[in-house]
Amino acid sequence: MNGVGRQGQRSSAAGVHHQRQYSDNFLETSSNGRWLQSAGLQHLQSSNSSGAPPQQDYGFYGGGGGGPASRVYRNAQRGYNEFYAEAPSTPPYNSRRKSGEESPNEFSPGLLDLHSFDTELIPDMQVTGLYDGASLYYPSRGRSFDDSEPYISNKQTERARVPDNNLLKSFAADKEKASSVAKIKVVVRKRPLNKKELAKNEEDIIDTLSNSVTVHETKLKVDLTEYMEKHEFVFDAVLNEEVSNDEVYHETVEPIVPIIFQRTKATCFAYGQTGSGKTYTMKPLPLKASRDILRLMHHTYRSQGFQLFVSFFEIYGGKLFDLLNDRKKLCMREDGKQQVCIVGLQEYRVSDVETIKELIERGSATRSTGTTGANEESSRSHAILQLAIKRSVDGSESKPPRLVGKLSFIDLAGSERGADTTDNDKQTRMEGAEINKSLLALKECIRALDNDQGHIPFRGSKLTEVLRDSFVGDSRTVMISCISPSSGSCEHTLNTLRYADRVKSLSKGSNPKKDMLPSTLNLKEPTNLPLPSALPTASTFEVDTNDTWPVQVEKEEFDASEEPYYEAKTLWKRNGKLEQYNVSASEDKVRKPNGQTKLELPKFHSRNSNSDDDLNALLQEEEDLVSAHRKQVEDTMNIVKEEMNLLVEADQPGNQLDDYVTRLNTILSQKAAGILQLQTRLAHFQKRLKEHNVLVSSSGY
Numbered sequence: 001m002n003g004v005g006r007q008g009q010r011s012s013a014a015g016v017h018h019q020r021q022y023s024d025n026f027l028e029t030s031s032n033g034r035w036l037q038s039a040g041l042q043h044l045q046s047s048n049s050s051g052a053p054p055q056q057d058y059g060f061y062g063g064g065g066g067g068p069a070s071r072v073y074r075n076a077q078r079g080y081n082e083f084y085a086e087a088p089s090t091p092p093y094n095s096r097r098k099s100g101e102e103s104p105n106e107f108s109p110g111l112l113d114l115h116s117f118d119t120e121l122i123p124d125m126q127v128t129g130l131y132d133g134a135s136l137y138y139p140s141r142g143r144s145f146d147d148s149e150p151y152i153s154n155k156q157t158e159r160a161r162v163p164d165n166n167l168l169k170s171f172a173a174d175k176e177k178a179s180s181v182a183k184i185k186v187v188v189r190k191r192p193l194n195k196k197e198l199a200k201n202e203e204d205i206i207d208t209l210s211n212s213v214t215v216h217e218t219k220l221k222v223d224l225t226e227y228m229e230k231h232e233f234v235f236d237a238v239l240n241e242e243v244s245n246d247e248v249y250h251e252t253v254e255p256i257v258p259i260i261f262q263r264t265k266a267t268c269f270a271y272g273q274t275g276s277g278k279t280y281t282m283k284p285l286p287l288k289a290s291r292d293i294l295r296l297m298h299h300t301y302r303s304q305g306f307q308l309f310v311s312f313f314e315i316y317g318g319k320l321f322d323l324l325n326d327r328k329k330l331c332m333r334e335d336g337k338q339q340v341c342i343v344g345l346q347e348y349r350v351s352d353v354e355t356i357k358e359l360i361e362r363g364s365a366t367r368s369t370g371t372t373g374a375n376e377e378s379s380r381s382h383a384i385l386q387l388a389i390k391r392s393v394d395g396s397e398s399k400p401p402r403l404v405g406k407l408s409f410i411d412l413a414g415s416e417r418g419a420d421t422t423d424n425d426k427q428t429r430m431e432g433a434e435i436n437k438s439l440l441a442l443k444e445c446i447r448a449l450d451n452d453q454g455h456i457p458f459r460g461s462k463l464t465e466v467l468r469d470s471f472v473g474d475s476r477t478v479m480i481s482c483i484s485p486s487s488g489s490c491e492h493t494l495n496t497l498r499y500a501d502r503v504k505s506l507s508k509g510s511n512p513k514k515d516m517l518p519s520t521l522n523l524k525e526p527t528n529l530p531l532p533s534a535l536p537t538a539s540t541f542e543v544d545t546n547d548t549w550p551v552q553v554e555k556e557e558f559d560a561s562e563e564p565y566y567e568a569k570t571l572w573k574r575n576g577k578l579e580q581y582n583v584s585a586s587e588d589k590v591r592k593p594n595g596q597t598k599l600e601l602p603k604f605h606s607r608n609s610n611s612d613d614d615l616n617a618l619l620q621e622e623e624d625l626v627s628a629h630r631k632q633v634e635d636t637m638n639i640v641k642e643e644m645n646l647l648v649e650a651d652q653p654g655n656q657l658d659d660y661v662t663r664l665n666t667i668l669s670q671k672a673a674g675i676l677q678l679q680t681r682l683a684h685f686q687k688r689l690k691e692h693n694v695l696v697s698s699s700g701y
């Protein structure tokens, strides 16, 4: 059966019609404007264009939020709201400011190194004995928080020392909720066919059913007749082209938001080839999450001194740039506690959704983009947006707050970059190598994380290094694999799904039934698979009974003589609703859990720089080998194809085919020997790499 016939059978006419309609619109619509719409925040744009001041009215959250009813309505309207409506273009940041109003850029640089506070989590609150009935106090999704939470009017300091029962119950409920959130969740999102793909008559080769996704790959037999190979994968969730960004949020980030208040660090990242919809998927998520975080802060945890901070940076060619500070180059350091500090990264304190929206827009506009055949606005960088929840230790706002939890959103660069380098210049090739390296390292870290391995190989790349603190302690990871439906992207789609499957397959919490099945079933006929349900929980909360942060006393005096290298500066300026901090390693101070503050000389790897270099060299070598290996296999396949063509041409009466067959055999055995040699070398390098890693970890890193 040919591809068109199969497609005709697989897709209903309505389905095809839908896909065409989406693509006609989405290619012509500014993504900057559309994501706000799909985030359900269109009204923010209109308020902006009218020049209205930023909203502080939290009543907004109750009405426009993610309640089930509104979601159902939006879903019903999705065809219009998301794909047909003309999205208003987002005015430039400055044009939307009223005169005299401060912009994040213009805040006086109240620079203080808060990074030591950032990287050390605030100790947990004691909730022992208060678990009974806690869930009654936990506000369910979509329910008004005003209904569930009586107004708390105690003095802040008193509250900090003697937390009220409702608050403790909320914490307890959040803890309970946390334990039901899978440690790693892998979700696949299929986008609709776009205009270009339709123009080229490319067909939709992806079927989705419940949480499984099937790729129909057209292949050629030796006699050059076509046949279809099916590859079936099962994930925690599969979202088809009909699914809105609201639903993506509901499936991925929404369950994580409450547990960020419980010392959890979570990471949500989008993986996929260029043009597969990573940015489209990721852009609305931080805004939606901020909306829910602010809602919790202003209702459930009202007057508890929680603060929300935003930072946005990118990793481009292995270097870090601040997207909220004119792409200022940043550098990464590690302090004595192996906490990663991004020197100079600016964080903004935010208290309303509009400000967050402006910051995200500003950062997105600054992000590096390049051009590829697949996507004109293709991103070559990994963009990382972090939402940090902090809290002043003694409940007052006079002291710098300390980190409670963090939510990182990562829009990764196109996953095909490494393979897309042969025709490009040196810079593009280097970018590709760097991207490949980081994606490989990210996968390894997530797998190590889920297996609770002692050693997390975060040093494999800049990306994993900056995410180090998301890989330790209580963490959650959501991977959204974005795929294109088109036949032209089949190979990349399969690569994306295999990467996702690899992340998932070693997960301890995976359904054993699923693990017994091969990831790629390659079935000729449709098969009804037993579909595993979502991951069971793999982790529990650690409660450190020695840490009771509400009664913690902070000392601000620093003994400069102790570490003359570090001069403590406590210039902390508040600036209305939005505050800007400059994180500087030279002001890196470490707060002890017992409440004392001590300056410590960070160890910036000096002792281990050789190990790092070696490791990097090894990783590089391994990567080169993998590329060479891949190339050998590709060459071999090409040769086989060419020879097969010759063979078919030569298959005429009277022709002797023996010569061709002998020639083919010789070439194949030569190639096989080359591949075998490369595999042996690769295995050798991997062994060395492993030894090296063990050495590195046993030396304290």
Ligand SMILES: Nc1ncnc2c1ncn2[C@@H]1O[C@H](COP(=O)(O)OP(=O)(O)OP(=O)(O)O)[C@@H](O)[C@H]1O
Pocket (backbone or CB within 6 Å): 022, 026, 027, 031, 190, 191, 192, 194, 241, 272, 273, 274, 275, 276, 277, 278, 279, 280, 281, 375, 377, 378, 379, 380, 412, 413, 414, 415, 482
């Ligand atoms: N689910 C979707 N529904 C409608 N349009 C979509 C969807 N996903 C992506 N698109 C559209 O496809 C185009 C490419 O998407 P996007 O820029 O998000 O790709 P990307 O994976 O981030 O690419 P790159 O890695 O090159 O940055 C955009 O015009 C976007 O609006």
